Each structure stands twice: as structure tokens, then as C-alpha cells.
Amino acid sequence: MSLLEQTPIAVCIQQENCKVLQLIRSQGRFKVQHFAHELTAHINKQRLKRFGLISALDYQAVHYQQLPCQSSTASVEESILQQLPSSLDNESGFSYDYIQHNNGNIEAAVSSERALNNLMSELEPMNIPVKVVEPIYSSIIRTTNALLPYLWPNEARFTSRMKWIIAELRQKVSTLIYCEHGRFQRFEKVATADLLARISEMDEYWLFSFGDKVAQSALQTTCESHAYTQHIRLSAAVLFEDEPAPTAAALDNEIALVGLALRGFSQWHR
Numbered sequence: 001m002s003l004l005e006q007t008p009i010a011v012c013i014q015q016e017n018c019k020v021l022q023l024i025r026s027q028g029r030f031k032v033q034h035f036a037h038e039l040t041a042h043i044n045k046q047r048l049k050r051f052g053l054i055s056a057l058d059y060q061a062v063h064y065q066q067l068p069c070q071s072s073t074a075s076v077e078e079s080i081l082q083q084l085p086s087s088l089d090n091e092s093g094f095s096y097d098y099i100q101h102n103n104g105n106i107e108a109a110v111s112s113e114r115a116l117n118n119l120m121s122e123l124e125p126m127n128i129p130v131k132v133v134e135p136i137y138s139s140i141i142r143t144t145n146a147l148l149p150y151l152w153p154n155e156a157r158f159t160s161r162m163k164w165i166i167a168e169l170r171q172k173v174s175t176l177i178y179c180e181h182g183r184f185q186r187f188e189k190v191a192t193a194d195l196l197a198r199i200s201e202m203d204e205y206w207l208f209s210f211g212d213k214v215a216q217s218a219l220q221t222t223c224e225s226h227a228y229t230q231h232i233r234l235s236a237a238v239l240f241e242d243e244p245a246p247t248a249a250a251l252d253n254e255i256a257l258v259g260l261a262l263r264g265f266s267q268w269h270r
Contacts, residue, residue, distance in 0.1 A: 007033065008052045008131055010260030013122050019254065021261040030239050030262075032247055052131035053123055054260045059175060059187060061115030062135040069104030080108055109135065132263065137177050137184055139259030140166055143236060144208055145182055146262055150238040156230075163204055166234075167195065168255075169211030169219065196222045202230070210234040210255045 012019045022033040065083050070076045080096055093113035100106045116133065123130055144166055152158060166177040174192045178185045190198075192215050199207075199222050207230060209219055216233060223231040237252040251258060 008054045008261075008263070009034070009050075009128065010257055010263075011053050011055045011123060011126075012254075012257045012260065013055070013119065018122075019257050021251070021254070021257050023261045023265070025265065029242060030265075032240060032243055032251075035247060035251065037250075050128050052129050053126065054132045054134070054263055055119060055123060055130065056134055056136040056139050056256060056260060057111055057115055057119060058136055059189075061112040062137075063110040064135070064184060064186065065106075065108040065110065067098075067106040067108060069100075070106060076106060076108070080110060084110065111135075134260075134263070136256050137187055139256045139263070140168065140177060141179060141182070141184055141259070142262050143255045143259035144179075144234060146259075147234055147236065147238065151232050151235065153229075153232075162206055165202065165205045165207050167207060167209040167211070167219070169209055169215035171212050171215055174211070174215065192218075195219070199223055199228050200226050202228065206230045206232070208232050208234050210253055 007022060007024050010021045010023075018036075018038060020034065020036045020038075022035075023030045024033045025031070063083075063085055065080060067076065067079050070079060076098060077096075080098075084094070094110050095113055095116070096108055096110040098106050098108035111133075119133065120130065144164070148158075160181055162181075164177075164179040164182070166179065168175040168177070170192060172192060173189055174195055175187055175189055176195070177187045196218060199219075207223075207228075209216060209231065210233070220231070220233070223229075234255055235252050236255060236258045237248040239258065240248040240251055243251075
């Protein structure tokens with residue numbers, strides 16, 4: 001049975017809080033089967049369709065690399081080790097997977113074994129098999145791709161070769177996810193004040209943002225003052241217009257959680 005048929009349960013854990021979302025498809029639209037924001041220990045008491053869990057590792061627990069063509073698995077591993085960031089060292093342990101494209105270039109994903117083991121321990125009380133653990137930026141990009149047909153300005157030209165920055169805004173430090181052709185390239189942490197100061201330098205990018213409402217308002221004001229028109233505020237609520245208003249409003253800013261829940265609904269939502 002595929003993930004599409006199983007409607008897996010998306011889980012985002014932050015400290016002791018656990019956000020859970022399960023979607024179904026009905027008449028061509030997504031509907032909320034279950035949505036909760038509760039302590040992890042309480043989640044297994046909910047009446048969920050127990051088809052499996054999908055969760056995500058935070059930014060600092062994963063690393064993405066693009067490598068030139070390599071002659072062997074050993075040379076791939078050696079190249080990965082040479083580019084490993086300090087947050088993923090040999091002492092904490094790491095695992096990796098990679099894909100080699102027809103042109104010979106390689107995409108590799110590295111994850112912290114310590115962070116993965118911690119996540120699995122936190123999910124264990126739910127007593128539901130874990131089907132997928134992915135980098136959190138993959139979840140965010142998936143939601144962004146799903147939202148663009150709803151949020152794209154009518155007067156703006158859309159091309160497949162555009163460059164994006166997806167900004168997860170926080171009051172002090174925000175995360176920027178860089179994409180080309182709708183695919184992940186890299187991420188960086190920046191002071192939110194520095195991001196606002198860089199708006200005038202972002203002409204080659206479309207900027208999509210979500211997160212802290214105060215930072216969101218400041219970003220909108222800055223974009224308007226610089227006549228920067230390539231900014232879109234991401235809102236997941238447009239996917240749930242048939243839901244009760246409180247549910248749609250609660251999911252509005254849950255970009256990563258919604259992206260996890262979308263995984264598997266079609267080949268496009270990988």
C-alpha cells in the first residue's frame with residue numbers, strides 16, 4: 001500500500017510540544033482528518049488512522065551537498081567527509097545517502113545519528129511505525145510548491161528557472177532557504193535585521209516568507225519602501241478553505257507541518 005493510500009501522520013516536535021496533522025483527499029481538495037498541538041505523551045491517546053508517521057530533522061541536524069562525478073562509493077564518502085560541517089562530526093555519528101544523476105553529478109544528504117535517535121525516542125510513545133524522516137527544509141519547499149498556484153500574483157510572469165529564497169522569520173535570527181527551479185540549494189542563518197537590510201540586493205530572487213508576525217510585518221514594510229514587488233507571504237490557510245475558520249487559521253503558519261502531511265499525496269509531492 002502506498003503512502004497515498006495510507007494518509008500518514010505528520011509530526012513536528014519542538015521541546016515537549018508535539019504538532020500532529022493528518023490529511024485526506026475529498027473531492028479534489030485536502031481535508032483535515034486530525035490536527036492537534038499537544039504534549040507528545042498524550043498523542044497516542046488520539047483516535048488516529050495509524051498508517052505511519054512522517055517527521056523532520058531540524059536544519060542543524062542535516063547537511064546537503066552537491067558533488068562532482070566520483071569513481072566509487074569510497075570516493076563519494078571521502079568527498080562527503082571533506083565537506084562535513086562542524087555540527088555533524090564523527091563523534092556524534094552521521095549517516096548519508098546520495099543519488100547520482102545521468103550527468104554524473106551527485107546530490108548527497110547527511111544527517112546526525114544523534115539527532116535522528118533523539119527524534120525516534122520522542123516519537124516512540126506514539127507506538128506508530130515511522131515511515132519517513134526528512135530534512136525540515138524539504139517539508140517547507142513542498143508546501144511552497146503547493147501554495148504557489150494559489151498565491152502567485154496575476155500580473156507576474158512565472159518561469160521554471162526562477163530563483164527563490166524562502167525565509168522562515170524569527171524576531172532575532174531567521175533561516176533563508178535558497179532554491180533554483182523549485183529545488184533546494186542551501187540554507188543560511190541570518191540576523192533578521194540583516195535580512196531586512198539586504199532586500200535591495202535581492203532583485204534576482206523571489207522572496208517567500210512565513211513565521212513570526214512582527215518580523216513578517218517589518219519585512220512587508222521594508223519591501224514596500226524599496227519598491228520590491230517579488231515578495232509573497234506564505235499562507236497555508238488557502239489549502240483549507242473548507243475547514244472551520246479556527247482550524248484554517250491555526251494551520252496558516254504551519255508551513256513545515258503541512259509540507260510533511262502533503263508528502264505522498266502524488267508523485268509531485270515527494
